[in-house]
Amino acid sequence: MIKILISLILFLMVVFLPVGYNVYTGKTAYIPVLQPPEQRGECVENVMFMRKKHSLLLEKWRDAYVRDGIKRYVSINGIYKISLTGTCLECHSNKTQFCDRCHDYLGVKPRCWSCHNIPEKVAKK
Numbered sequence: 001m002i003k004i005l006i007s008l009i010l011f012l013m014v015v016f017l018p019v020g021y022n023v024y025t026g027k028t029a030y031i032p033v034l035q036p037p038e039q040r041g042e043c044v045e046n047v048m049f050m051r052k053k054h055s056l057l058l059e060k061w062r063d064a065y066v067r068d069g070i071k072r073y074v075s076i077n078g079i080y081k082i083s084l085t086g087t088c089l090e091c092h093s094n095k096t097q098f099c100d101r102c103h104d105y106l107g108v109k110p111r112c113w114s115c116h117n118i119p120e121k122v123a124k125k
C-alpha cells in the first residue's frame with residue numbers, strides 16, 4: 001500500500017513538473033486573452049495538455065478516424081465523438097475569439113479549413 005502511494009506521488013510530481021516550470025519562468029503570462037466556451041463541460045483532456053498538445057491530439061484523431069474507422073475517443077474526462085468541427089467547435093464555437101486569437105498571436109496557420117467546413121453558427125461569430 002505504502003509503495004503504491006509513493007509511486008503515485010512520484011508520478012504526480014513528474015507529471016506536474018512542466019507546469020511548475022512554466023509558471024516559474026513566467027511563460028504562462030504571455031498567453032493572449034481567450035474567450036472560454038459558453039457551453040458547459042470539460043475539454044477532451046486537461047487544459048494544460050490541450051494547450052500544449054492539441055495539434056498532436058487532432059492528428060491522432062484524424063489517423064484513428066480515417067485509417068482505423070474509430071469514431072469515439074475515451075479520456076479521463078469522458079467519451080468524445082472524434083470530429084474536428086462537430087466536437088472541438090461545438091464547445092469552442094467562438095473560434096475567432098479562441099482558436100484564431102491564439103494562432104494569430106503565435107503566427108500559426110492550420111490548413112484544415114480548406115476541407116473541413118466551419119459550421120455556419122461558428123462562422124457568423
Ligand code: HEC
Pocket residue numbers: 058059061062065066082083084085086110111112113114115116
Ligand atoms: C485535403 C482535405 C483535408 C485537409 C486539408 C484536412 N482534412 Fe481532415 N479530413 C479530410 C477528410 C476527407 C476526412 C474524412 C471525413 C469523413 O470521412 O467524414 C477528414 C477527417 C478528419 C478527422 C476525423 C473526422 C472529422 O470529421 O473531424 C479529423 C479529426 C481531421 N480530419 C482533422 C484534420 C485537421 C486537424 C486538419 C488540419 C491540420 C485537417 N484534418 C485537414 C480532409 C482533409
Ligand code: HEC
Pocket residue numbers: 034036037039040041042043044047050051054057058080084087088089090091092
Ligand atoms: C465539452 C466541451 C469541450 C470540447 C468538446 C472541447 N473543449 Fe477545449 N476546452 C473546453 C474548456 C471548458 C476549456 C477550458 C477553458 C478555460 O479554462 O479557459 C478548454 C480548453 C482548451 C484549450 C486550452 C486553452 C488555454 O487556455 O490554453 C485548447 C487549446 C482547447 N481547449 C482546444 C480544443 C480542441 C482542439 C478540441 C477538440 C479536439 C476541444 N478543445 C474540445 C471545452 C471543450
Ligand code: HEC
Pocket residue numbers: 031034051052053054055056058088089092095098099100102103106108109110111112
Ligand atoms: C493556447 C493557444 C492556442 C489555442 C487556444 C488553440 N491553438 Fe491550435 N495551435 C497553437 C499552437 C502554438 C500551435 C502550433 C504548435 C503545435 O502544433 O502544437 C497550434 C497548432 C494547431 C494545429 C496544427 C497546425 C498545423 O498546421 O499542423 C491545429 C490543427 C490546431 N492548432 C487547431 C486548433 C483548434 C481547432 C483550436 C480551437 C478549438 C485551437 N487550435 C486553439 C495554439 C493554440
